[in-house]
Amino acid sequence: MSLSSKHLLGLRNTPREDIELIIDTxxxxxxxxxxxxxxxxxxxxxxxxxLFFENSxxxxxxxxxxxxRLSADTINFSTSTSSTKKGETFKDTIKNIEAMxxxxxxxxxxSAGVPDFLxxxxxxxxxxxxxxxxxxxxxxxxxxxxxxxxxxxxxxxNVCIVGDVSHSRVALSNIFGLQTxxxxxxxxxxxxxxxxxxxxxxxKIYQKVEDAIRRNDVLNVLRIQLEREAGGGIPNVNEYxxxxxxxxERLEKYNPEIVILHPGPINRGVEITSEVADGPYQxxxxxxxxxxxxxxAILYLLGTHPN
Amino acid sequence: MKxxxxxxxxxxxxxxxxxxxxxxxxxxxxxxxxxxxNPSDDVKTIEFEKTICTLGFFDMHVHLRExxxxxxxxxxxxxxAAAEGGFTAIACMPNTNPTIDTSEVVESILxxxxxxxxxxxxxxxxxxxxxxxxxxxxYEMHESxxxxxxxxxxxxKTANMVKLALEYxxxxxxxxxxxxxxxxxxGGSINEGTISTELGLPPIPSxxxxxxxxxxxxxxxxxxxxxxxxxISTKNSxxxxxxxxxxxxxxxxxxxxxxxxxxxNSLRSYDTNxxxxxxxxxxxxxxAIIEGLIDGTIDVIASDHAPHAQEDKExxxxxxxxxxxxxxxxxxxxxxxxxxxxxxxIEQIIEKLAINPRQILNxxxxxxxxxxxxxxxxxxPDKIWAVNLSQxxxxxxxxxxxxxxxxxxAIGIFNNSKLYLNxxxx
Ligand SMILES: [Zn+2]
Numbered sequence: 001m002s003l004s005s006k007h008l009l010g011l012r013n014t015p016r017e018d019i020e021l022i023i024d025t026x027x028x029x030x031x032x033x034x035x036x037x038x039x040x041x042x043x044x045x046x047x048x049x050x051l052f053f054e055n056s057x058x059x060x061x062x063x064x065x066x067x068x069r070l071s072a073d074t075i076n077f078s079t080s081t082s083s084t085k086k087g088e089t090f091k092d093t094i095k096n097i098e099a100m101x102x103x104x105x106x107x108x109x110x111s112a113g114v115p116d117f118l119x120x121x122x123x124x125x126x127x128x129x130x131x132x133x134x135x136x137x138x139x140x141x142x143x144x145x146x147x148x149x150x151x152x153x154x155x156x157x158n159v160c161i162v163g164d165v166s167h168s169r170v171a172l173s174n175i176f177g178l179q180t181x182x183x184x185x186x187x188x189x190x191x192x193x194x195x196x197x198x199x200x201x202x203x204k205i206y207q208k209v210e211d212a213i214r215r216n217d218v219l220n221v222l223r224i225q226l227e228r229e230a231g232g233g234i235p236n237v238n239e240y241x242x243x244x245x246x247x248x249e250r251l252e253k254y255n256p257e258i259v260i261l262h263p264g265p266i267n268r269g270v271e272i273t274s275e276v277a278d279g280p281y282q283x284x285x286x287x288x289x290x291x292x293x294x295x296x297a298i299l300y301l302l303g304t305h306p307n
Numbered sequence: 308m309k310x311x312x313x314x315x316x317x318x319x320x321x322x323x324x325x326x327x328x329x330x331x332x333x334x335x336x337x338x339x340x341x342x343x344x345n346p347s348d349d350v351k352t353i354e355f356e357k358t359i360c361t362l363g364f365f366d367m368h369v370h371l372r373e374x375x376x377x378x379x380x381x382x383x384x385x386x387x388a389a390a391e392g393g394f395t396a397i398a399c400m401p402n403t404n405p406t407i408d409t410s411e412v413v414e415s416i417l418x419x420x421x422x423x424x425x426x427x428x429x430x431x432x433x434x435x436x437x438x439x440x441x442x443x444x445x446y447e448m449h450e451s452x453x454x455x456x457x458x459x460x461x462x463x464k465t466a467n468m469v470k471l472a473l474e475y476x477x478x479x480x481x482x483x484x485x486x487x488x489x490x491x492x493x494g495g496s497i498n499e500g501t502i503s504t505e506l507g508l509p510p511i512p513s514x515x516x517x518x519x520x521x522x523x524x525x526x527x528x529x530x531x532x533x534x535x536x537x538x539i540s541t542k543n544s545x546x547x548x549x550x551x552x553x554x555x556x557x558x559x560x561x562x563x564x565x566x567x568x569x570x571x572n573s574l575r576s577y578d579t580n581x582x583x584x585x586x587x588x589x590x591x592x593x594x595a596i597i598e599g600l601i602d603g604t605i606d607v608i609a610s611d612h613a614p615h616a617q618e619d620k621e622x623x624x625x626x627x628x629x630x631x632x633x634x635x636x637x638x639x640x641x642x643x644x645x646x647x648x649x650x651x652x653i654e655q656i657i658e659k660l661a662i663n664p665r666q667i668l669n670x671x672x673x674x675x676x677x678x679x680x681x682x683x684x685x686x687x688p689d690k691i692w693a694v695n696l697s698q699x700x701x702x703x704x705x706x707x708x709x710x711x712x713x714x715x716x717a718i719g720i721f722n723n724s725k726l727y728l729n730x731x732x733x
Contacts, residue, residue, distance in 0.1 A: 012505070090622055111623040112507040113577030132625065134507025172507055195504040196512075 010135035140173035155182030163222030335724030363395025375404025393717020439464025473532025614703030642715020
C-alpha cells in the first residue's frame with residue numbers, strides 16, 4: 001500500500017484511501033511509542049530537512065521526534081540560522097539545501113503556497129508543516145486520529161471549528177479532510193474571523209457558540225492570536241471570551257458529551273478555560289502523542305514511496 | 308524611402324472606410340490610396356494577404372521601468388515589445404525611480420525614445436513622488452510632453468488631493484488616470500472570495516476598488532473634471548462607470564486583456580504569473596466587463612504591461628510582485644476573446660485600441676488619408692498562433708500565456724517612416 005502522491009501538501013486533494021492509510025499506519029506506530037524501546041530502523045539512511053521559516057517549536061519537535069524514532073538523519077534549518085536574511089532568494093536557499101542530497105523536506109512557512117512552490121524547484125518529498133493561513137495537514141490528520149480513537153469512525157459525525165478561522169491553517173485542512181471522511185463540518189466565531197464564501201466549501205456557520213456546542217460531537221477550538229488583536233477582528237480577548245469562550249458551564253449546560261480538541265498552544269482563559277483544557281472533555285494531550293505517530297506514518301509512507 | 312503596400316483591407320472607422328486598396332507611402336507620408344497600383348523600380352513593394360491595415364494601435368497603460376528598474380525593462384526593450392505586439396504608440400506610467408514628476412524626467416524619456424518606430428508618451432505623477440501629499444508640476448510636465456497624470460500603483464491618497472488634481476488639470480484638459488484601490492482595505496494577494504478562502508491567501512476585497520471609483524466619480528461630478536479609471540476589474544466598477552456616463556460626466560475606463568480573459572480560478576496553482584493588481588476576479592465580473600466593452604462603458608483596452616525580472620517573480624506567492632507583461636499578447640487576446648467570439652466588431656476593437664485612448668489623452672488620430680503621416684497596424688484576424696515567451700522582445704518573461712493558442716494577430720506596424728513586419732524591419 002502506498003500513498004497516491006509523493007508529497008503531502010494539504011488535504012484539499014488528498015483521497016480518502018490516503019487519509020485512512022495514514023491513520024491506520026499511525027495506529028501501528030502508536031504501538032511502537034508504547035514500547036520500552038521506541039525506535040525502528042525504517043528510514044535508516046534517509047535524510048530529512050526540517051525547514052522552518054516561522055517559529056513553531058511544538059510542530060518541529062514533533063517532527064524531529066518522529067524522524068528520530070524512524071532512524072532518519074535530521075537537519076534543522078530555521079530562519080534564525082537561514083541565509084534568506086542575508087538576501088539570498090528562497091529558491092537559492094532550496095537549491096543549496098537540495099545539493100546536499102536530501103530526501104525529504106518538512107516545511108513551515110508564513111506564506112500560503114510555499115510547499116507547492118517547493119515541489120516545482122526540488123525533487124525531494126515535500127511535507128507541509130503549515131503554510132500561512134492555508135493548510136497544516138499533519139495537524140488535521142492527528143485531530144482525525146484522536147477523534148476516531150475516542151468516538152469511532154468520523155463519517156456522519158458533526159465537527160465544529162471555533163475561533164479565528166480566517167487566520168488559521170488548521171481550519172482548512174480540517175475542513176477538507178473531514179469532508180473527505182464524510183463528517184459534517186461547521187465553523188463558529190465572530191463574522192470578522194470567518195473567511196468569505198466559506199459556505200461555498202460546504203461548511204455551515206454557527207453565529208452563536210451555544211448552538212455550536214449543542215449541535216456538534218466535537219469542537220476543534222482554535223487559538224486566539226493575541227498579537228493579531230490590534231489588526232482587528234475582535235475588540236479585545238475578554239469580549240471574545242465572554243461570547244465565544246469554551247467554558248465548563250457552557251459545555252455542561254448545552255452538551256456534556258462533547259469532545260474538545262485544541263491544536264495548541266492554549267491561551268487559557270481566552271478561547272478555553274483551564275477547567276476545560278484540563279478536564280474530561282479534552283483530548284489535547286492525546287493529540288500531542290498522536291501527533292508523533294501521525295508524523296511517523298507520513299514520513300514512513302513518503303520515505304518508502306515508490307514515486 | 309518609398310513603399311507600395313498592396314492588397315490591404317483598409318479600415319478607418321473615423322472616416323467610415325472599409326475597402327481593399329493599395330497604399331503608397333513616401334518619406335512616411337501617405338501619397339496614394341487606390342486599387343491595383345503598379346509597382347515600379349524605385350518603390351519597395353510588399354504584397355499582403357487577408358490583412359487589415361488600420362489606425363496604429365495605442366496602449367495607454369505601460370510600465371517601461373526606466374529610469375530605475377532597467378533589469379526588468381528599458382524604454383528600448385519595452386518599445387520593441389510594443390512594435391512586436393502591433394502598437395505604434397504607448398503611454399508609460401510614472402512609477403519609476405526617479406518618479407516621473409518633473410519635466411526633466413519627462414524630457415529624458417522622450418529623448419531616449421527618439422528614432423524608435425514606436426512613439427512613447429509619458430504619464431506624469433499627479434503628486435510628488437506619488438506620495439499623495441502635494442501636486443507635482445503638472446503644467447510644466449504637460450508642456451514637456453506628458454499626456455496624462457496618475458499615481459498608478461496606488462490611488463491618489465486623499466479625496467482632497469483628487470479634487471485638487473481634477474480642478475488643476477482643467478486648464479490643460481489632461482485626464483486624471485486613477486488606479487482605484489482603497490488603501491485601508493488593501494494588503495492581500497488575490498481576490499477575496501471562494502478561491503482566497505480555499506487557498507488561504509490573504510484577500511483583496513473587490514470593494515477596495517469600487518469604493519475608490521465611487522469616490523473619484525463623485526469628485527469628477529463635483530469638479531466637472533476629467534477622470535479615467537485604469538484597469539477596471541469588477542462588476543460593480545463597471546456599473547459605477549456606466550452610471551457616471553449616463554449622467555454625462557467626463558469619465559472613461561480601461562480594461563486589461565487578463566481581466567477579460569482570465570478568472571481567479573487560475574490561481575489554484577499558486578503560479579505567481581497569475582498574481583496581479585487588481586487581482587483576477589470571478590466569472591461574473593468577467594461577464595460584466597465584456598458587457599461593458601460591448602455597450603461602450605469601457606472605452607479602452609490597455610495592457611498594464613508590468614515587467615518583473617524572473618528572480619523577483621520566482622518567489623513565495625505572497626512576496627511576489629504584481630503584474631504581467633502584456634504588450635505582445637494584448638491584440639491576440641482581444642481578437643481571440645472579443646472579436647473572434649463575436650462580442651465586438653473589428654471597428655469596436657479599433658476604437659478601443661487606437662481611437663479612444665488617443666481621444667482621452669488629446670492625441671491626434673492618424674487618419675488614413677492622403678497627406679497624413681502613415682501610422683498603421685496590420686492585422687490578420689483569423690491567424691492562429693502560439694504565444695512563445697522565449698521569443699518575447701520584452702526584457703522580462705512574466706506572463707501566464709506562454710504556449711497559449713490565440714486566433715488573430717498583429718503582424719506588424721508602420722510608423723515614423725519605418726515598416727516592421729513579421730518580426731523584422733523591412
Ligand atoms: Zn495600476
